[in-house]
Amino acid sequence: MKKITISLLLITFLIPKIQYAQKGDGIAAAAGIVAGIGAGIAAVEILKEQMEQAAVEYALNNYPDIVDFQLKTNSLDGTKMKDLSSVSIVTFELENLKTQERFIMFAFTSGGWMNDFGVDLSYVTWRRFGVNEWNDLIKVYVETASKSSISVNDIAISKIVNKGVKKDRDWLVEFDKLKGDTYYTNNYSDEFKVVFNEKSLGIYVKETSDLVQISRSALIKAHEFLNRQD
Numbered sequence: 001m002k003k004i005t006i007s008l009l010l011i012t013f014l015i016p017k018i019q020y021a022q023k024g025d026g027i028a029a030a031a032g033i034v035a036g037i038g039a040g041i042a043a044v045e046i047l048k049e050q051m052e053q054a055a056v057e058y059a060l061n062n063y064p065d066i067v068d069f070q071l072k073t074n075s076l077d078g079t080k081m082k083d084l085s086s087v088s089i090v091t092f093e094l095e096n097l098k099t100q101e102r103f104i105m106f107a108f109t110s111g112g113w114m115n116d117f118g119v120d121l122s123y124v125t126w127r128r129f130g131v132n133e134w135n136d137l138i139k140v141y142v143e144t145a146s147k148s149s150i151s152v153n154d155i156a157i158s159k160i161v162n163k164g165v166k167k168d169r170d171w172l173v174e175f176d177k178l179k180g181d182t183y184y185t186n187n188y189s190d191e192f193k194v195v196f197n198e199k200s201l202g203i204y205v206k207e208t209s210d211l212v213q214i215s216r217s218a219l220i221k222a223h224e225f226l227n228r229q230d
Helices: 002-021 025-062 081-086 131-146 152-157 216-227
Strands: 069-072 089-096 102-109 124-130 159-161 164-167 170-174 184-186 192-197 200-205 210-215
Touching (some): 102 216, 131 152, 131 170
Antiparallel strands (some): 069 089, 089 102, 102 124, 159 164
16 A cells, blocks of 8 residues: 555645646646546555455465465556556465465456456466466476477476577577468377467466466566576
8 A cells, every 4th residue: 555655645746846837727637637647556555455465365265385475566666557457377386384384376367357346256266376387387388389399397407588488598499480470389288288379378267268368577586486596
């Protein structure tokens, strides 16, 4: 709630400044713009907090073996209010503080997942990946995107970057450069199909018939989180 409070305080502070600097219709217009920006920021923060709470509740209900944990997300950072409805996946980092085991939690969203009342969880599907399952998924993604083979061991110790996979300074594989209307696919499992298009990892969720896209930056952060050596 701190960010919401700060946003509202900024509105309160800035509007008087605008009123002294402008007159007539300009006052109302400037104040309306600032208030609109502040309201948008506050709305995004509220939705983010609702999703974080939903993720915590899901972990508590479904992972009883994890007693003490840390859970966080940066997925919605920088997202504008007008872009929220197009968000198809929210990524969470989950760490078991007792065992230091790490997981990535995906919240897959379907159309209608957010409305005037906030988040509608009936349109959200959850999926957790441990490091081994994640590396297997990324192996399939890399091989789909590059049309080249790579071992799971190399995936675990390498960096996923925008153009491919690097180990130290050496390229292990490079992704194909695709046009916007070209897709490479792989029937990964009974749950998902892996889809590569331009600069994102696409996952087709068979249960809901939704194609969700994970940005390359989110993928890189998730891979580093699971495979980092403390």
